[in-house]
Every structure is written in structure tokens, then in C-alpha cells.
Amino acid sequence: MEKPKFKTVQEVVAAGEGLPERYLHAPTKDSESQPLNGLVPEMDIPAIDLSLLFSSSEDGREELSKLHSALSTWGVVQVMNHGITEEFLDKIYKLTKQFFALPAEEKQKCARETGNIQGYGNDMILSDNQVLDWIDRLFLTTYPQDKRQLQFWPQVPVGFSETLHEYTMKQRVVIEKFFKAMARSLELEENCFLKMYGENAIMNSRFNFFPPCPRPDKVIGIKPHADGSAITLLLPDKDVEGLQFLKDGKWYKAPIVPDTILINLGDQMEIMSNGIYKSPVHRVVTNREKERISVATFCVPGPDKEIQPANGLVSEARPRLYKTITKYAELHYKYYQQGRRTIEAALI
Numbered sequence: 001m002e003k004p005k006f007k008t009v010q011e012v013v014a015a016g017e018g019l020p021e022r023y024l025h026a027p028t029k030d031s032e033s034q035p036l037n038g039l040v041p042e043m044d045i046p047a048i049d050l051s052l053l054f055s056s057s058e059d060g061r062e063e064l065s066k067l068h069s070a071l072s073t074w075g076v077v078q079v080m081n082h083g084i085t086e087e088f089l090d091k092i093y094k095l096t097k098q099f100f101a102l103p104a105e106e107k108q109k110c111a112r113e114t115g116n117i118q119g120y121g122n123d124m125i126l127s128d129n130q131v132l133d134w135i136d137r138l139f140l141t142t143y144p145q146d147k148r149q150l151q152f153w154p155q156v157p158v159g160f161s162e163t164l165h166e167y168t169m170k171q172r173v174v175i176e177k178f179f180k181a182m183a184r185s186l187e188l189e190e191n192c193f194l195k196m197y198g199e200n201a202i203m204n205s206r207f208n209f210f211p212p213c214p215r216p217d218k219v220i221g222i223k224p225h226a227d228g229s230a231i232t233l234l235l236p237d238k239d240v241e242g243l244q245f246l247k248d249g250k251w252y253k254a255p256i257v258p259d260t261i262l263i264n265l266g267d268q269m270e271i272m273s274n275g276i277y278k279s280p281v282h283r284v285v286t287n288r289e290k291e292r293i294s295v296a297t298f299c300v301p302g303p304d305k306e307i308q309p310a311n312g313l314v315s316e317a318r319p320r321l322y323k324t325i326t327k328y329a330e331l332h333y334k335y336y337q338q339g340r341r342t343i344e345a346a347l348i
Contacts, residue, residue, distance in 0.1 A: 226282070
């Protein structure tokens, strides 16, 4: 059951009343060895050329091998030559910044209602002791089109809704290619994952805004979690770092690579790949001086779809690791706020 909504972070900052305790994280052993605002090494992940993944040339085979290596090691890749122009991606960044710079009363026209994840504001508070993330967000289901709740789609800035529709359609092309490439990289029939993902798969876009934070050592932008999606497409801030991934108990920062889309796998893809490909735990840290934005699109299999390890990836040598699951995303949010990994519930 959702608890009463809290102020947005921008409202907290504007009020000038100091930092509410609801945002402060208690120290942990992890934060002692790697402080929230400490320096972390950069991930060594490749930029994958999407246009090469379907080539039968030596370069194409090498690119597929790079994809396999990155997804089985990190669960994350940067994708270039994805077919969406730099000018169009710049337009998405610009509209995102313009929306969060609007007066509070204008943004409140898109405010999230109690019990509904869609709309502007902050995430649902499910318990009295839930530590809040230092983030304001606009969360919109963009596909299928009949699932759109247009009352939450901004009319200002002008062109926001039309551009988001266009971006959604462009992303659908990238998503289909990426699922096929993953299947090819595992020597499966190329539509294998797409069939499980389904025709009625859901796309949720989340526009994130992280204001400058007075205590980056104690406050987190987005708490550590793995995504409940199949895959997530992310446009990180082009100038300000903050996104970090966990590997072997250590945090690493994601590199900023111009004109690429970062794609990380979610739990449902780890299940479909029978654990060969990883759904990485990640977080966003805060910055004392600079605001930061990002735009994430979560690609979630249709609610009617049964998600399970692909038959071609189960053998005596590699037994099946996961149960057949449905409606995984519904369970995921509850686990996320408790700081637990949902995928553990799917293990056999």
C-alpha cells in the first residue's frame, strides 16, 4: 500500500530547509570501502556497431563475439550506428532539460496520482523507513499506444509528446535488432528471444532529473538495483557522470561515449539466456555542483508472456537455472524498494 507522497527534490531544494533525514543512507561496509562520493575506476565495455552485427564478414563475426563477451561479463554495452541521428538525440536531451526547468505548477499538471506509477514526481513510498532517492522523474508508458495515459504527457515544452512518440518508434527498430543480435551471438534462431518478448511488449520511458545534492557522501540518486525489464535503453547525461555498475563486489563508472545508446540487460533477459548473459546491479550517485539528467526506456515482455530459459541454452552441461515466470515486473518494484534481488525468486 502506498504511503503519502513526499515533496519532489526540486521542492525540497527550493524550500531551503536543509536536507530531510528521509534521504540519508546509513553507513555500510560497502560504503566504507568505496564511499558514495569516492573515485571509482571506469568500466571496460566496448562500443558495439549495431550495423555490423548482421554482417557475415569477419568484422561482423568479431562484433558478435564482442557483444557476447560484454553481455556475459558486464551485461552492458554502448551501441553505435544505431540509426538514430545525433540531432534527434540532442532534441530528447533538450526537451528533458526544458521540462524539469518549468515552474512547479506547470510540471504538476502531469503529477503522478497515488497508486499509479505513471506521471511526474517521485517514486512510490511503500514503507515508513524507505530511504528516498535524490531524483525527480517523469514516467510514461509509451508502447503499446493503447496503454498510453496521455493525461500525464506534457503539453509544454511544445513538441515533447510528438518527439517522444517518434523516439519510441525509432527505439522499436533498435530493440528488434538487438534481440536478434543477442540470439545470433548465442547461436540460436534469431527470433528466439523476440518471440518470448512478444508483440505486445511494453515500453516505459523514464525521464530522470538529479538536482545538485549537498551531501553526495550520504545521499544516492538511484539506489542499487537490477532492472526488471528484458533490456533497458539509456541516454545518460552527456557531461555529468553518475551511473555506476557493480562487478565482483566493486563499483565502476560507466564511460560517457558521444552518440551511443547504452543498453543494459534486465533480469528477464538473464532468465531467457539461462544465466549466460548478466543483469547487472547499478546505481546513480549524486553530484554536489551539477545537475544531471538521463532518459531510460525499459523494455518489458508482454504480461501474457511466459519467460523461461531458451531451450537451446539448456543441456546436461548447463542445467536449467530458472523457473518459468510471468508478470515479473509487478514483483520487481516491491523487491527493489526493499533492496532485494527479484531474480532470486526465479531461481530453481
